[in-house]
Amino acid sequence: MNTMVWLVRREFWENRAIWMIPAVIGGFMILAALFGNIEQLTIPSQFPSRAVGEIFMAAVGVTFFAVMTIYSTWYLLECLYADRKDRSVLFWKSLPISDAMTVISKLATGLIVLPVVYFIAADVTTLIMAFILSVRAGSTVGAVLWQADLWLQLQVLWVYLIVATAVWYLPVAGYLLVVSAWAKRAVMLWLILPPIALLLAEKWFLGTHVIAGQLGERLWGVGKAFNVDPGEGSWVTTAVDNNTIRTPVDVWSFLNVSGFLSSLDTWIGLAVGIALIGCAIQLRMRRAEI
Amino acid sequence: MTALIEARDLTKKYGTHVALDRANFSVQAGRIVGLIGPNGAGKTSALRAILGLTAYEGHLQVLGREPMRQRTELMQDTSFIADVAVLPAWLRVDHAIDFVAGVHPRFRRDRATSLLAKTQITGKRRMRELSKGMKTQVHLALTMAIDAKLMVLDEPTLGLDILARSAFYDALVNDYMDETRTILITTHQVEEVENLLTDVLFINKGRIVLDSSLDDVATRYAAVAVAGDRLDAARAEKPFYERRMLGKVVLYYEQPDLQKLAGLGEVRTPSVADLFVAKLSGGAE
Incomplete structure (x- = not known):
């Protein structure tokens, strides 16, 4: 356990972007809140304050999460390749740390540590922005932007999102690690070419699109962890002029735990992910240097 | 052990x-x-x-x-x-x-x-x-x-x-x-x-050509620097390698008869570097 903590700390030393990118995003958002034009920030009175608060907090969180997804993909693709490229793998392998431990430390950093860091950054940014805007635009705006119960519900959503995406994207992360442990150069090409080759081969020889379908389902199918349309009873509908705004009653109605867990795709993905991570560990054992 | x-x-x-x-x-x-x-x-x-x-x-x-x-x-x-x-x-x-x-x-x-x-x-x-x-x-x-x-x-x-x-x-x-x-x-x-x-x-x-302690090297190997007129006599003792140096010829022997060699020239234990060159150049097999 102690070794795992050191391994994750090592990732922070090597990849300072882990905390620098969210710091920069948060910094820009706070600067915008400080110096931005708040004249336009008049919330029409008929807007439900709850919906506005939700949209504000969710928008901050989603922005961070979107950037995190891109960085995490790049991180997992690079992590086992970088130290083979600069040959420092020979130093890391001189220490009594198993290859399984090393690979799992990178996986945990990419799938758990990174999202946690980004969501902490999102929370801090939300707090500071809400504070600044309430000082600049008045306490009514502040009361709309900062709603403690909403904030707590969003934390539940973020934790669920981290766990659900970690499970759902485990095979993707596993594949990234395999490429990272395998490639002798051009990780990007190794990432993209094998799936494309499979797609084309299937299309030419069989004329079907099963792989493409499966791939698309894996990349976008995480939606099944959520009730995108939770049903009439779970929405609050507000009429604004001629339009309506619908927001979930609470976070619980938005989570679809049973749907996620009962989907066969979830468990197939988990199994494939574990198998790919096993492959990455084996490759890490055998492919020390480039 | x-x-x-x-x-x-x-x-x-x-x-x-x-x-x-x-x-x-x-x-x-x-x-x-x-x-x-x-x-x-x-x-x-x-x-x-x-x-x-x-x-x-x-x-x-x-x-x-x-x-x-x-x-x-x-x-x-x-x-x-x-x-x-x-x-x-x-x-x-x-x-x-x-x-x-x-x-x-x-x-x-x-x-x-x-x-x-x-x-x-x-x-x-x-x-x-x-x-x-x-x-x-x-x-x-x-x-x-x-x-x-x-x-x-x-x-x-x-x-x-x-x-x-x-x-x-x-x-x-x-x-x-x-x-x-x-x-x-x-x-x-x-x-x-x-x-x-x-x-x-x-x-x-890819093969080990010598696995020895340095103490054993000293008893097993000898090098003799020989002047030109004694070269044939020295060669008769079956050196496995010879090299020319400053007008003399240095011959390398394994399991030599030290008494015979002493009559031919100055006998010494070869350095690791010299032995290495001799072993690898002299057809050690």
């Missing part, structure tokens, strides 16, 4: 290229062994196999373990520098010490810091800011601070100036080496390590 390293028919192939060809050797505890061979002889492949960094064929046990399958356990008792300057550019000196102290049960932090205190290197600096020589000093300090039974060094002083080299070997012999330790070292600077080695392993084309 069982050997610390035991290799039988150790073979390593890269495609059709055979880097190690059924090599047999053993290393006993408490020795300082030089693994010496020309470029491409299989030195690095042998070390990589011993350290569990590469798959191999044949039988290999290091400290009673199979290196490839039990690398993690093996690294509790083994330290190595497989080639210099492999500390990552982004790593800070103090972080490197913290990390190794955190993950290695046999790392002695005080020894690492006192070794580094003798250098110009400060803790907050990153490896990318250090010269090649300084990087090597950091790596050596980290490695020598591990209480290992076996230390493997592959060209440990490459990139160091003469002063730093001699300081390193002094520290290795005086501060580090004792009867509980064993060192396996490869280097091109054979003359530099000759005085500290207890054993030599000559390797050529």
Whole structure:
């Protein structure tokens, strides 16, 4: 356990972007809140304050999460390749740390540590922005932007999102690690070419699109962890002029735990992910240097 | 007594290229062994196999373990520098010490810091800011601070100036080496390590051509510098190699009749470097 903590700390030393990118995003958002034009920030009175608060907090969180997804993909693709490229793998392998431990430390950093860091950054940014805007635009705006119960519900959503995406994207992360442990150069090409080759081969020889379908389902199918349309009873509908705004009653109605867990795709993905991570560990054992 | 390293028919192939060809050797505890061979002889492949960094064929046990399958356990008792300057550019000196102290049960932090205190290197600096020589000093300090039974060094002083080299070997012999330790070292600077080695392993084309203690080398091999008029008589004693030097011819013998040789010229024990050249050039098979 102690070794795992050191391994994750090592990732922070090597990849300072882990905390620098969210710091920069948060910094820009706070600067915008400080110096931005708040004249336009008049919330029409008929807007439900709850919906506005939700949209504000969710928008901050989603922005961070979107950037995190891109960085995490790049991180997992690079992590086992970088130290083979600069040959420092020979130093890391001189220490009594198993290859399984090393690979799992990178996986945990990419799938758990990174999202946690980004969501902490999102929370801090939300707090500071809400504070600044309430000082600049008045306490009514502040009361709309900062709603403690909403904030707590969003934390539940973020934790669920981290766990659900970690499970759902485990095979993707596993594949990234395999490429990272395998490639002798051009990780990007190794990432993209094998799936494309499979797609084309299937299309030419069989004329079907099963792989493409499966791939698309894996990349976008995480939606099944959520009730995108939770049903009439779970929405609050507000009429604004001629339009309506619908927001979930609470976070619980938005989570679809049973749907996620009962989907066969979830468990197939988990199994494939574990198998790919096993492959990455084996490759890490055998492919020390480039 | 069982050997610390035991290799039988150790073979390593890269495609059709055979880097190690059924090599047999053993290393006993408490020795300082030089693994010496020309470029491409299989030195690095042998070390990589011993350290569990590469798959191999044949039988290999290091400290009673199979290196490839039990690398993690093996690294509790083994330290190595497989080639210099492999500390990552982004790593800070103090972080490197913290990390190794955190993950290695046999790392002695005080020894690492006192070794580094003798250098110009400060803790907050990153490896990318250090010269090649300084990087090597950091790596050596980290490695020598591990209480290992076996230390493997592959060209440990490459990139160091003469002063730093001699300081390193002094520290290795005086501060580090004792009867509980064993060192396996490869280097091109054979003359530099000759005085500290207890054993030599000559390797050529993937095979071990000599596995001997230096004491045995002294009794088994002799070199005689002979003037031209005695050359035929000297050749009659079946030298395995001869080379011309300053008007004389130096002939190398295995299991010689020393009394006969003494009548031909000046008899001496060949240096490791000379023996290496003689063995590899003189058709040692």
